[in-house]
Amino acid sequence: MTNKTEGIKFKVKRQDCPESKSYNQEFEVPYEHGMNVISLLMATRQFPKDTQGKDATPVSFESACLEEVCGSCTMVINGKVQQACTALVDNLSHPISIAPMTKFPVQRDLMVDRSNMFEALKKVKAWIQVDGVYDLGEGPRVDPSIQEENYSLSRCMTCGCCLEACPQWTNDNGFIGAQAISQAVLFNSHPNGQSTKDERTSALIENGLNNCGNAQECVKACPKDIPLTDSIARANKEATAFSIQSLLRN
Numbered sequence: 001m002t003n004k005t006e007g008i009k010f011k012v013k014r015q016d017c018p019e020s021k022s023y024n025q026e027f028e029v030p031y032e033h034g035m036n037v038i039s040l041l042m043a044t045r046q047f048p049k050d051t052q053g054k055d056a057t058p059v060s061f062e063s064a065c066l067e068e069v070c071g072s073c074t075m076v077i078n079g080k081v082q083q084a085c086t087a088l089v090d091n092l093s094h095p096i097s098i099a100p101m102t103k104f105p106v107q108r109d110l111m112v113d114r115s116n117m118f119e120a121l122k123k124v125k126a127w128i129q130v131d132g133v134y135d136l137g138e139g140p141r142v143d144p145s146i147q148e149e150n151y152s153l154s155r156c157m158t159c160g161c162c163l164e165a166c167p168q169w170t171n172d173n174g175f176i177g178a179q180a181i182s183q184a185v186l187f188n189s190h191p192n193g194q195s196t197k198d199e200r201t202s203a204l205i206e207n208g209l210n211n212c213g214n215a216q217e218c219v220k221a222c223p224k225d226i227p228l229t230d231s232i233a234r235a236n237k238e239a240t241a242f243s244i245q246s247l248l249r250n
């Protein structure tokens with residue numbers, strides 16, 4: 001439990017620009033009830049001094065929804081990759097350490113370039129094709145049990161926790177990673193998404209689907225409890241069927 005009469009001490013791993021070296025800076029800000037890590041970082045704007053009393057530039061970070069939906073505030077807090085908006089100060093051990101994710105290029109302080117994840121979604125066409133903007137009528141009926149499975153996959157917020165935790169994924173080693181694999185499975189299982197299923201499966205094969213070592217770290221790290229290893233198993237099954245069909249066609 002936090003002592004409310006004390007300030008909150010926290011150490012931030014900072015970096016001024018993509019090319020510069022990182023350094024640590026310690027801050028102390030007044031405690032407020034219900035603080036999360038975003039409020040700590042925002043307090044560096046109000047109290048822009050480090051614990052030595054030296055002037056400090058406020059810490060740069062990203063956030064949008066403040067309710068664990070957008071994924072933009074993902075960072076490493078006390079050694080665990082998580083969202084700063086749902087990391088409550090009262091639940092963390094002190095002093096708190098805050099660092100950017102390690103697998104993504106740092107832009108400034110806690111802001112990282114997550115564009116690789118969005119590029120991966122493009123590679124696997126993680127969307128439903130439509131052939132016009134006119135009234136397409138009712139969509140096909142989807143069995144409730146499949147809807148339930150798909151709902152759990154649809155909660156992905158492209159936060160990057162699964163990729164940060166994965167021993168096989170780096171930003172440039174060609175392994176597409178659990179997040180995009182799971183989204184490909186989601187759109188493959190939708191009746192309207194099946195028209196581009198082969199393109200998705202082929203993109204997964206070309207982008208290192210079989211590099212997954214099944215270490216299961218992705219599942220443990222996912223804040224949305226997405227059954228990522230089940231998705232990977234489903235993707236592998238689809239890839240095997242696709243490869244056999246391709247052989248038979250040739």
Ligand code: SF4
Nearest residue numbers: 166212213215216218
């Ligand atoms: S199962 Fe392991 S290797 Fe495969 S994506 Fe998840 S963390 Fe990475």
Ligand code: SF4
Nearest residue numbers: 156157159160162222
């Ligand atoms: S699968 Fe989970 S951990 Fe990975 S990007 Fe989506 S929400 Fe984040």
Ligand code: FES
Nearest residue numbers: 064066068071085
């Ligand atoms: S601000 Fe959107 S997940 Fe934290």
